[in-house]
Amino acid sequence: MNATQFFILQLIAHMLADFYFQNDRLAEQKNTHGFRSPFLKWHILIVFVLSWGLSFQLSFVYGALVIALTHYIIDGLKVYLNRSKWLGKYAFFIDQVLHLGVIIAVTVAYVLYLGLDPYWEVKWSSTLLMAIFAYITCLKPSNIFIKEVLRAYEISVPGTNDLPNAGKLIGVMERVLVLTFILMGEFQAVGFLIAAKSILRFKNDDIIKAEYVLTGTLISFGIAILLGSFVGLAY
Structure with a gap:
């Protein structure tokens, strides 16, 4: 597996977790209740499992944990962004840019400082x-x-x-x-x-x-x- 494949897999994990493993009702619950949303914790668990699982790297458990925790913070604070008079209508885009920024930072740091495990190959x-x-x-x-x-x-x-x-x-x-x-x-x-x-x-x-x-x-x-x-x- 090379760095490009690793990054694409993390993008796929994000798309699955943020769009396919939650319906409109659950997403609205998160947007309305923030940290008080019962679904938010389950959502973060899904983010962690998909991020780690699709990395095909046992050592990426810490990277997946960082992605999941920052995802929790961003989604929990999104409720305040939604209420903003000026930024509320851009909340979705700000949310996705922040998530993408975290994924880029974590994957780049992992590849540069720890390196990809050569024993795990994606065909x-x-x-x-x-x-x-x-x-x-x-x-x-x-x-x-x-x-x-x-x-x-x-x-x-x-x-x-x-x-x-x-x-x-x-x-x-x-x-x-x-x-x-x-x-x-x-x-x-x-x-x-x-x-x-x-x-x-x-x-x-x-x-x-x-x-x-x-x-x-x-x-x-x-x-x-x-x-x-x-x-x-x-x-």
Whole structure:
């Protein structure tokens, strides 16, 4: 295992712990109650287990412990950030940047000062690990990211809440397709998919709703294209 593989595995561990091993209700409980949230302790245990387990390094137990404890502090204090008049709408992004910063600092320190255990090998290539990370990110995390971007910029359609789950599913499918097309080198198919969606979704005279859908669509496609580009860099 090299340093790149080790770092990607830690990113995968973070995505799984922060987005897949908790539902919206539990996440809202943490955001509302902070350190008093009953779920927070379980969440931190999940963070620790995934971080240590996916490191494939017995000696990384201390690094995983640092990541878990700082995660506990950041999530516990997030309730105060949510209540801030100026920073509240950016709480999600600040939270994720802090988590990412800790992961980078801990993994770099571990690799530089302790070194990776040569007896533990990951047979998967960096490209495959990056592709796994990209597909994991394309699903639930991207839906949440898009929702938070729209909320931060106060973009919404007044008086409507039609088919929210269908919109999420469409977004997931389009990102998976775009990412797959990029990895296959079928860039013309990406353009065809964008054109097809514009025809299907914008055949109405509601400018506000059209702009709302267009914003979400551009963010969605942008995420998939960036992720595909990152996978390409790992080749």
